[in-house]
Amino acid sequence: MTTPAVDVAHLRRRTGFEATPAEIANFTPIDLPAIVDALLDFSLNPTDAPPPSFGDPAKANWGRMQDLIKWWLDRMCTVPRPLQEKLSFFWLGHFATQVSKVDHAVDMYDQNHLFRTEGAGSLETLVQNVSLQVAMLIYLDNDPNEKGTPNENFARELMELLTLGVNQYTQDDVVASARAWTGHNVDYNVEPRVYRFYPERHDTDPKTFMGVTRNWDGPEIITHILTVEPHRSTAARYIAKKMWTFFAYPKPSATVLDALTTAFLDSNLNITALLRAIFLRPEFYSATARQGLLRGPVEWIVTCLRMTGLTAEEMNPQWWMEEMGQELFEPPNVAGWMDNAYWLNGTALWARADFARNVTWKVHNNHWTPTAGFLRTVIERNAQNQYVMSAPAAIDLAFQSFGRVPAIAPVSTWDRGVLENWLVTQRASEAAPVYTWRDWAAINLTTMTMLSPDVLLA
Amino acid sequence: MNGEDFDDLALDRLSLPASLPGGVSRRRFLQLAGAGAATLTPYLSSLSAFAAPPVGANDGILVLIMMEGGNDGLNTVVPTSESRYYSLRPGLGIAPGAALSLGPGVGLHPALPKLKARFDQGDVAVVQGVGYANPDLNHFSSMGIWMNGWGGARQTGPATGWVGRYMDGLPNAADESLYGVVVGTSVPLHMVGNIARASGLPTNLRGAFGIDLRDASDARMFDALSSFAGGATGLGQWGDLTAKVEHDTLDLAQKIPPAYQGTFPNTNLGRELTLVAKLINTNLGIRVFNTNIGGFDTHSGQAGGHATQLGEIDDAIDALFTTLSPAWRSRVTVMTFSEFGRRPEQNSDAGTDHGTAAPLFVVGPRVKGGLYGAPSRTNDLDANGNLKYHVDFRQVYSTILDTWLKADSRQVLGYNFGSLGFFDGGPGGGTVVTTRRPRRRRKRLTV
Numbered sequence: 011m012t013t014p015a016v017d018v019a020h021l022r023r024r025t026g027f028e029a030t031p032a033e034i035a036n037f038t039p040i041d042l043p044a045i046v047d048a049l050l051d052f053s054l055n056p057t058d059a060p061p062p063s064f065g066d067p068a069k070a071n072w073g074r075m076q077d078l079i080k081w082w083l084d085r086m087c088t089v090p091r092p093l094q095e096k097l098s099f100f101w102l103g104h105f106a107t108q109v110s111k112v113d114h115a116v117d118m119y120d121q122n123h124l125f126r127t128e129g130a131g132s133l134e135t136l137v138q139n140v141s142l143q144v145a146m147l148i149y150l151d152n153d154p155n156e157k158g159t160p161n162e163n164f165a166r167e168l169m170e171l172l173t174l175g176v177n178q179y180t181q182d183d184v185v186a187s188a189r190a191w192t193g194h195n196v197d198y199n200v201e202p203r204v205y206r207f208y209p210e211r212h213d214t215d216p217k218t219f220m221g222v223t224r225n226w227d228g229p230e231i232i233t234h235i236l237t238v239e240p241h242r243s244t245a246a247r248y249i250a251k252k253m254w255t256f257f258a259y260p261k262p263s264a265t266v267l268d269a270l271t272t273a274f275l276d277s278n279l280n281i282t283a284l285l286r287a288i289f290l291r292p293e294f295y296s297a298t299a300r301q302g303l304l305r306g307p308v309e310w311i312v313t314c315l316r317m318t319g320l321t322a323e324e325m326n327p328q329w330w331m332e333e334m335g336q337e338l339f340e341p342p343n344v345a346g347w348m349d350n351a352y353w354l355n356g357t358a359l360w361a362r363a364d365f366a367r368n369v370t371w372k373v374h375n376n377h378w379t380p381t382a383g384f385l386r387t388v389i390e391r392n393a394q395n396q397y398v399m400s401a402p403a404a405i406d407l408a409f410q411s412f413g414r415v416p417a418i419a420p421v422s423t424w425d426r427g428v429l430e431n432w433l434v435t436q437r438a439s440e441a442a443p444v445y446t447w448r449d450w451a452a453i454n455l456t457t458m459t460m461l462s463p464d465v466l467l468a
Numbered sequence: 469m470n471g472e473d474f475d476d477l478a479l480d481r482l483s484l485p486a487s488l489p490g491g492v493s494r495r496r497f498l499q500l501a502g503a504g505a506a507t508l509t510p511y512l513s514s515l516s517a518f519a520a521p522p523v524g525a526n527d528g529i530l531v532l533i534m535m536e537g538g539n540d541g542l543n544t545v546v547p548t549s550e551s552r553y554y555s556l557r558p559g560l561g562i563a564p565g566a567a568l569s570l571g572p573g574v575g576l577h578p579a580l581p582k583l584k585a586r587f588d589q590g591d592v593a594v595v596q597g598v599g600y601a602n603p604d605l606n607h608f609s610s611m612g613i614w615m616n617g618w619g620g621a622r623q624t625g626p627a628t629g630w631v632g633r634y635m636d637g638l639p640n641a642a643d644e645s646l647y648g649v650v651v652g653t654s655v656p657l658h659m660v661g662n663i664a665r666a667s668g669l670p671t672n673l674r675g676a677f678g679i680d681l682r683d684a685s686d687a688r689m690f691d692a693l694s695s696f697a698g699g700a701t702g703l704g705q706w707g708d709l710t711a712k713v714e715h716d717t718l719d720l721a722q723k724i725p726p727a728y729q730g731t732f733p734n735t736n737l738g739r740e741l742t743l744v745a746k747l748i749n750t751n752l753g754i755r756v757f758n759t760n761i762g763g764f765d766t767h768s769g770q771a772g773g774h775a776t777q778l779g780e781i782d783d784a785i786d787a788l789f790t791t792l793s794p795a796w797r798s799r800v801t802v803m804t805f806s807e808f809g810r811r812p813e814q815n816s817d818a819g820t821d822h823g824t825a826a827p828l829f830v831v832g833p834r835v836k837g838g839l840y841g842a843p844s845r846t847n848d849l850d851a852n853g854n855l856k857y858h859v860d861f862r863q864v865y866s867t868i869l870d871t872w873l874k875a876d877s878r879q880v881l882g883y884n885f886g887s888l889g890f891f892d893g894g895p896g897g898g899t900v901v902t903t904r905r906p907r908r909r910r911k912r913l914t915v
Contacts, residue, residue, distance in 0.1 A: 151767040151768055151817065151819075154816070154817065155816070155817075156816045158816065159814075159815045159816030159817075160815075160816070161767055161768070161815055161816065161817060161819075161821065162821045162822070163765075163767045163821070166605070166606065166822075170606055176606065176609060181605065181852060297704070300704075301703055301704030301705070301706060302704075302706070303706070304706050304710065332653075333653060333670055333672075334653070335653035335654055342654075343536070343607065343608075343762075344607070345607075345608055348654070350706055351655075351709070352654050354709060354710060354713040355650070355653065355654065355655055355667065355668030355713065355717075356667050356668050356669055356670070356713075356716070356717040356720055357652065357653045357668040357669060357670040358653055358654075358668065359713060359714060359717045360670055360673075360677055360678075360717065360721075361670070363677030363678070364677055367677065422701045422703050422707065423702060424696070424698075424699045424700060424701050424702055425696055425701055425703075428692055428695045428696055428698070429692065431692070431695075432688060432689070432692035432695075435688060436685065436688055439684060439685070439688070450685045454685060454686075454688075454689045457689065458689060458692065458693060461693055461714070462696065463696055463701050463703050463706075463707040463708075463710040463711050463714075464701075464703065464707070466710050467703055467706060467707055467710070
């Protein structure tokens with residue numbers, strides 16, 4: 011059975027960072043479940059190792075973070091199964107941890123590596139492992155959380171943000187959990203610093219958590235939340251909703267949410283099972299889904315790089331990311347990033363426009379490197395004096411090079427009209443013959459395509 | 469409210485659009501744009517999205533400083549005569565001799581000398597014991613409650629904020645994106661109304677897109693990108709809103725560059741408040757500004773970091789008023805706020821965990837300086853060992869709305885919270901507008 015190209019394009023866009031016509035065509039001959047399985051086959055991706063500068067003692071922490079950001083963006087651009095990276099990015103927003111507090115690049119890499127290796131497996135394994143990594147221990151102040159004066163920060167967010175959601179626990183549960191996590195600290199006397207359990211700092215007195223009184227230990231709190239009803243179902247629903255919102259659209263119906271929750275519970279909270287359920291729901295392919303999300307900065311940056319053949323290493327997108335509102339390894343707060351309207355304001359759009367212009371110039375000036383897309387095509391055609399392209403054909407080609415293939419995902423009729431009107435005027439303003447290597451119409455059309463509502467939508 | 473709705477509410481609270489798609493009026497675009505691309509040419513010149521009417525001589529401007537993370541009230545306004553404060557905070561308490569005295573038993577954190585000088589001039593209202601009933605100790609829920617600010621019997625829902633609802637009442641609110649400005653990268657809930665929505669401005673302009681029109685090809689490109697907003701994109705509400713915000717941003721690029729010229733302080737907040745002052749001097753019609761400073765979630769090693777953050781605020785407020793031209797100073801009032809205060813006792817990490825009530829500051833030449841409300845006492849705690857509140861935060865809002873912004877606080881807040889009376893003059897040369905205090909005290913406010 012075949013799958014409509016329009017659905018393949020949508021699925022690949024949401025599970026990755028835009029797809030080329032060839033990448034879409036590869037999948038149309040097979041049925042949807044087989045496509046989903048293929049996209050979830052992360053064994054095709056190369057294993058990861060830290061960026062080379064991590065081994066260079068002369069490279070300071072700041073420089074390592076710059077390298078780590080570029081390294082991750084380039085991985086997003088290039089791996090054959092980008093869902094692994096997109097999922098890791100989802101988990102960074104979920105287990106939000108800021109490098110500005112954690113301070114060491116290597117701890118951020120370790121967490122990132124965990125998301126990549128455990129991010130599609132058991133939810134409980136993932137939560138347990140994240141909680142005992144140095145990054146999380148430091149970020150939510152389990153370090154040092156000691157008997158007698160427990161620190162409530164991690165205990166509260168573990169329930170509120172990481173597993174159950176608001177209003178699913180009491181302040182007494184927070185206090186009991188905080189006591190259960192005492193002694194789960196960081197050992198600073200070794201290099202690199204590591205998680206260590208200090209029995210003498212641990213509160214061994216009975217504590218009442220979720221109505222059960224005993225000598226709770228931190229990891230048992232996670233096991234209880236994720237294996238004992240009704241908490242287990244609450245957590246399944248909370249995570250299912252958040253993941254659907256990330257991949258499909260906000261505020262799913264109860265029908266969708268019930269089905270996802272059931273699939274997740276039936277799999278014993280296996281994340282791959284939840285993802286498969288999401289991508290196989292008919293609602294995932296609805297108009298609501300197609301128009302339901304805007305690309306956040308990371309997703310848009312990677313799309314721009316991937317579709318032009320540029321690398322983060324040469325573009326340094328991190329210089330624009332703070333103003334766009336999304337810095338990798340630096341979520342705005344413990345709740346991670348919001349969506350949609352969050353990206354629409356002057357500051358963020360200026361930063362995107364500035365980046366789009368820089369991408370355009372990099373493509374334009376890269377005479378000797380194999381960048382791709384519309385602008386390169388035009389430049390090459392101009393060089394051969396084959397520059398006569400009608401305005402509609404030029405616009406089609408420009409959008410196609412950013413993934414909006416006319417036959418599969420047509421561009422807004424209104425937006426096309428605006429661009430055609432502009433292109434005719436622009437060409438008329440240039441003295442003929444104008445289509446040299448510095449073709450202003452083609453240059454600006456490239457920038458405008460990246461900034462069109464069509465390409466800004468996910 | 470079930471868990472799921474509540475979850476939506478908490479996650480949506482900090483930053484979200486007005487009730488879309490009705491929240492963004494497209495009528496003006498649709499009227500002008502006609503049906504197709506051929507009619508586009510005259511559209512841009514007749515469209516003026518940022519035409520907020522100028523601020524008049526007797527209109528007030530409000531500048532908000534959002535202190536993110538939960539500011540420690542006890543170490544901001546120090547109860548220097550409470551022995552229990554010092555016994556609860558053996559390493560963290562601020563000694564009576566170090567605090568900057570505001571009167572008997574009350575002192576400011578030593579990192580606030582400039583605020584202390586303004587207090588001595590009679591320009592600072594210190595509102596003590598500010599909070600609300602049934603406090604929520606989660607950052608996002610509690611900040612959401614502060615931002616939402618609705619005190620009526622029925623919730624309007626989480627989708628609007630108190631400044632947004634104030635802006636809703638200004639002329640042509642749906643189309644005037646400059647009534648409210650956020651310096652930073654996202655628009656927080658309190659700046660979002662049912663129809664009004666604030667604009668975000670960057671702290672640095674660099675060579676922002678859309679500013680330089682000298683190149684004809686560039687100008688044509690900016691014009692075309694603006695024109696996406698001239699009709700329905702057919703891409704749904706987010707496509708349409710993207711087009712609209714792109715248009716507004718390019719329009720704004722023509723109006724704001726002068727405010728970014730000159731020198732700025734080195735700190736983030738100093739830069740933001742200096743920019744605010746320059747934007748006010750330019751008179752683009754902006755009524756409310758939001759600025760923010762993080763770093764108040766002081767669970768560990770609080771002393772040094774807290775002093776740094778307070779010192780940044782101290783310098784930044786000073787930079788605001790010294791950058792304002794004299795003609796504008798008496799039309800500007802600053803208010804600080806944070807989602808909650810902190811626990812009375814310090815924790816094992818020389819920090820403090822999430823707590824409840826805290827003081828806030830209202831600053832400006834028309835403020836009647838002094839202490840307002842009542843301090844939350846460390847020897848009079850609630851059942852959870854937290855500080856009790858004595859002033860509902862919406863009483864601060866209602867005082868500002870009625871007296872300073874000349875709005876009807878009952879409409880904006882859903883209830884008449886009365887006035888704390890911390891203004892001694894209206895904006896500019898205007899007189900104080902007084903509102904009646906509520907006759908009966910409500911037993912409990914629905915949050």
